[in-house]
Amino acid sequence: MTPSRHAVLLLFPLIIPFINCKNPTARETIDGLQLAKGQALYEVSCASCHQPEGQGLDGVAPPLAGTHWPSDSTPRLARIVLHGLRGPITVAGTEYNLEMPAMGFFADEDIAAILTYLRFTWGQPAQPVTPKAIRQIRTKTRARTDSWTLRELREIP
Amino acid sequence: MTASPPVKSTRSILVCALILLGLFCSQAASKTSKGRQFLWQTNAYGDDVHIIDIATHEVVGHIKVGPQPHGIAAPDDAHVVFVAIENFKAPLGELVWINPRTQKVTHRLTVGPKPNQIACTPDGRWVYVPCNDQHYWVIDAQTKKVVAKIKTGGRPHNTQCSRDGRFMYLSPMGPPKRVTIIDVKAGHKVVGQIPFANSVRPPALAPDNQRFFQHIDGLIGFQVADIASRKIIATVKHKIPAEHKGRRTRCHGLGIRPDQKEIWSCNVEHKTVHVHDLTREGYLEITAIPMIGRIYWLTFSPDSRYCYVAVRAEKKVCVVDCKTKKILKHIRVGNTPKRNLVITLPGE
Numbered sequence: 001m002t003p004s005r006h007a008v009l010l011l012f013p014l015i016i017p018f019i020n021c022k023n024p025t026a027r028e029t030i031d032g033l034q035l036a037k038g039q040a041l042y043e044v045s046c047a048s049c050h051q052p053e054g055q056g057l058d059g060v061a062p063p064l065a066g067t068h069w070p071s072d073s074t075p076r077l078a079r080i081v082l083h084g085l086r087g088p089i090t091v092a093g094t095e096y097n098l099e100m101p102a103m104g105f106f107a108d109e110d111i112a113a114i115l116t117y118l119r120f121t122w123g124q125p126a127q128p129v130t131p132k133a134i135r136q137i138r139t140k141t142r143a144r145t146d147s148w149t150l151r152e153l154r155e156i157p
Numbered sequence: 158m159t160a161s162p163p164v165k166s167t168r169s170i171l172v173c174a175l176i177l178l179g180l181f182c183s184q185a186a187s188k189t190s191k192g193r194q195f196l197w198q199t200n201a202y203g204d205d206v207h208i209i210d211i212a213t214h215e216v217v218g219h220i221k222v223g224p225q226p227h228g229i230a231a232p233d234d235a236h237v238v239f240v241a242i243e244n245f246k247a248p249l250g251e252l253v254w255i256n257p258r259t260q261k262v263t264h265r266l267t268v269g270p271k272p273n274q275i276a277c278t279p280d281g282r283w284v285y286v287p288c289n290d291q292h293y294w295v296i297d298a299q300t301k302k303v304v305a306k307i308k309t310g311g312r313p314h315n316t317q318c319s320r321d322g323r324f325m326y327l328s329p330m331g332p333p334k335r336v337t338i339i340d341v342k343a344g345h346k347v348v349g350q351i352p353f354a355n356s357v358r359p360p361a362l363a364p365d366n367q368r369f370f371q372h373i374d375g376l377i378g379f380q381v382a383d384i385a386s387r388k389i390i391a392t393v394k395h396k397i398p399a400e401h402k403g404r405r406t407r408c409h410g411l412g413i414r415p416d417q418k419e420i421w422s423c424n425v426e427h428k429t430v431h432v433h434d435l436t437r438e439g440y441l442e443i444t445a446i447p448m449i450g451r452i453y454w455l456t457f458s459p460d461s462r463y464c465y466v467a468v469r470a471e472k473k474v475c476v477v478d479c480k481t482k483k484i485l486k487h488i489r490v491g492n493t494p495k496r497n498l499v500i501t502l503p504g505e
Contacts, residue, residue: 044248048271048289049312059331059356059374060312086451087426088405097374097407098330102202102493103245105224146451146470 038117041110045103054122060098062091070123074115076153077129078137081111084147099147108134192503194458195257196465197238198474199226200491206240207474207490208260211458211499214476214486218260222253228274228316228496231257232281235500237298239284241272252286252296257502266301268294274315274359274496278322283341285325287313293327295345305345309337311356320364324348328357328371336360336371336382351382353389359454361411361420363435370420372408378431379411379422381440393440395424395431410454414479416461419443423452423466430455430466432482444482448475453495467494 043052049061054070056063064070069077069091084102088095103111108131115129195217196209206226208218228241235257242251242265250272254264269288277284277298284296293313295305311331318325318341325339334356338349351369358372361379368390369382378394395408410423413435420440422431430446450471457464457479466475468487474494476486 041246045245057312057331059334097405101245105202105246145472 034113035117035120037110038113038115039121041106041114042117045106046114049100054118056091058094059096061100062089062094062096064118065122067091067122070118070121071127073157074127074129074133075137075156077115077118078111078134079141079144079148079153079156081106081114082134082138082141083144085150085153086147087149087151089150102147104138108132108138192501194499194501196456196474196497196499197229197231197257198465198467198490198494198497199229199240200472201225201227201243201469201493201495203492205491206255207488207494209474209488209490211463214488216488216490220255220260220262222255222262223251223265228272228286229498230275230277230284231498231500232277233279234281235502237263237281238498238500239275239277239298241268241275241286243271243273245271250286250288252284254298254301257500264301266296266303268296268303269306273313276316276318276325278318278341279320280322283322283325283345285316285318285327285339287316287327287329289313291329293325293329307337307339307345307347309333315357315359317360317362319362319366321366324366326360326362326369328360330356330358332356334373336369338384349387351384351387351389353380353382354392358407359409359411361413363413363417370411370413372411372422374407377406377408377424379408379420391438391440393433395422395429396442396445397427398429398445401427401429410452410467412455412457412464414457414461414464415459418461419479421455421457421464423455425451425453428452430464430477446477446482446484448484449473449487454497456497456499458499459501465497465499467497469493469495 050064054065082104084100086099088097111134112129112131194211198207204224206220210217222240223242225243226240227243231238238255238257240253244250249267252266252268253262256263268286269290271289272286275286284298286294291310292306292308297304309327309329311329311333313329315328327337336351340346340348353373356374361370369384371380380389381391383390406426409425412421420433420435428448432443433440450468453467453469455466464477468475473487
């Protein structure tokens, strides 16, 4: 783990009050434990392709660090994790054309933890993801059997 | 007019019955000596494998093997079937041994993270397992131990064994952009590499060990390498039908028909299988077969009569008649069928 990520975890209890001030709904769902859980799940299930430091792997998976993706909208990110993503996608100037597997077998709490970890590590920490939001999107997309394409995701706010 | 003597008519009936019995016995014997053949289909986002009798194209078995079964391989005599358990939620994957007669898992071995398409030698002694730690793990299936880890870099994903069991060809995705050749009999030693134009994807190997066929990223078709010289000798592009022109796609799933006459290739997003002539240089495209959904992998019956295409999003296997190129049937399987394999259980 890089020093910056250590710092995020260590300083997390200090920044919670500020997060809560801005986003009261996050009070019950975001804590250090959730962040640690998100990191553990990321390292086991996502890092092998996106890499531990989020730098991606050429020809396998795009980077997350330094891109807008960790801060993208919850409806879009949740759909990617729940059902997967396929087809061409250009990230940081490089095109990828593979298929990210569906991870819908994770519980809503787990997906929320992973996405929150991404946001706090490489995105906008003021926007945590709640299990409730994941649950709503899971329900809304229940009929979905295939992975998403970038074109489809663009139509989702 | 006189009636035939009853003795004569009884004798005729007896002779006919004996002939029929003889025919039945010879057919039964031939069936037994040939053995029975089954398609094994892994369901990559499920936890199971479907077994289909290729004489009837009906599902005859269903085995729970573990979360996200991906790769599959079996020796020639099919005394065991190996399945790689990817298990997205766990830090390490597994290799499982299945007895195809009892359809029971008989052994589990922890291997590296997220194992994908495995290969084993024809005698079943060595299993190569591509893991997401930049290594291919080499398993001695006899002692059930990990005996070596071969670093290829990238994301180890596909594996191919030569027909004689001497060489393994390792195709990792990502930056290496090359196939690594291993001499199995020389103690799993790296003996060569074949560079390709881009990240390597599913391969196919001619049984004479002279030509290596490789899907690569960015090419809607495949490249052909001369194994002896380790050089690419052809880049073959599929003919894209007018209705798909301009629509981005990729290729995943390449197979040589056992009679060595054709090579079949899965064009994923165009939902098409392209068939190329393998008997002449140039590898001309013979036909393209539209599928009902996005496809992932294919395999053949040993008599080259049928091709089985995994139609992942539809949760089906498509049965194609290799001669007429017509779709005969769709067989319902599990969640996201990916790799498949036909095994022959010898007659008892």
